[in-house]
Amino acid sequence: MNIYENPWKKVSSREVYDNPWVNVRHEEVIKPNGQAGIYGVAHFKTKAAAVLPLDENNNTWLVGQYRYTLEEYSWEIPMGGGKLDGDSLDAAKRELKEETGMTAQKWTDLGKLHTSNSVTDEFGFMYLAEELTFGEAEPDDTEILVLKKVSLQEAVRMVMDSEITDSLSIATILKVARLKGI
Numbered sequence: 001m002n003i004y005e006n007p008w009k010k011v012s013s014r015e016v017y018d019n020p021w022v023n024v025r026h027e028e029v030i031k032p033n034g035q036a037g038i039y040g041v042a043h044f045k046t047k048a049a050a051v052l053p054l055d056e057n058n059n060t061w062l063v064g065q066y067r068y069t070l071e072e073y074s075w076e077i078p079m080g081g082g083k084l085d086g087d088s089l090d091a092a093k094r095e096l097k098e099e100t101g102m103t104a105q106k107w108t109d110l111g112k113l114h115t116s117n118s119v120t121d122e123f124g125f126m127y128l129a130e131e132l133t134f135g136e137a138e139p140d141d142t143e144i145l146v147l148k149k150v151s152l153q154e155a156v157r158m159v160m161d162s163e164i165t166d167s168l169s170i171a172t173i174l175k176v177a178r179l180k181g182i
Contacts, residue, residue: 007032008039021045021081040119046081048115048124049091050168052176053078053102053132060155060173062164063099064146075148075158076169079124088125096129099145101137104129110175115167126172128179152182 009030017024023043031037054060060077067074078099082091089107096102110126139145150158156177158164164173 011036042120042122044081044120044122045084047084047086047088047091048079048122048168049082049088049095049127050077050079050124050172051092051096051127051129052172053096053100053104053129054152054176054180055130055132058152058180058182059149060152060176061100061102062148062150062155062158062169064148065143074166075164076166077172079166079168089127092125092127092129097135098138098140099143100147101135102129103133103135105131105133108179110172113168113171124168126168126175128172128176152177152180156182 011028011030013025013027015023016026022045025041025043027039027041029037029039052060062075063078064073064075066072078096080091080095080098082088082094089109092107093103096104106129108128108130110128112123112125115122115124137145137147152173155164155173159170159173164170
């Protein structure tokens with residue numbers, strides 16, 4: 001058997017929940033071992049776009065907010081959702097402006113990641129934003145945000161000490177730190 005072939009067999013699939021952002025399916029499957037099983041799949045209707053703003057002194061800005069799903073406060077880099085068929089860089093630019101008031105002249109694409117590929121098909125794109133201009137934030141009506149300026153080195157420390165736990169934030173911070181030799 002080719003290890004890159006799908007060993008799972010879908011027997012049936014039914015929608016159990018749907019809203020404008022996510023669709024959840026219950027699927028009857030045949031597992032790779034040949035036994036019958038079930039699988040729950042959360043399909044996201046948007047893609048995530050995360051951006052790490054970085055100034056000439058290697059300072060960045062984190063966004064703090066209470067996350068309903070976690071029932072706890074979270075420090076993250078600016079991020080949000082964009083249309084699946086839309087440009088992820090446009091989404092990143094919009095989110096940076098909305099959450100921080102910043103715009104950037106220089107953008108670096110840091111790649112794509114799957115946020116939790118065992119139960120969801122959600123994916124996100126990571127960007128580095130440099131040559132920053134500062135303005136007024138325009139957060140969504142669901143967001144009460146706090147901005148925190150930290151050095152990139154401090155952001156890495158926060159990742160390593162699990163003060164930052166969001167997967168897109170962790171990956172983006174560590175990628176930028178590696179690029180900048182920190």
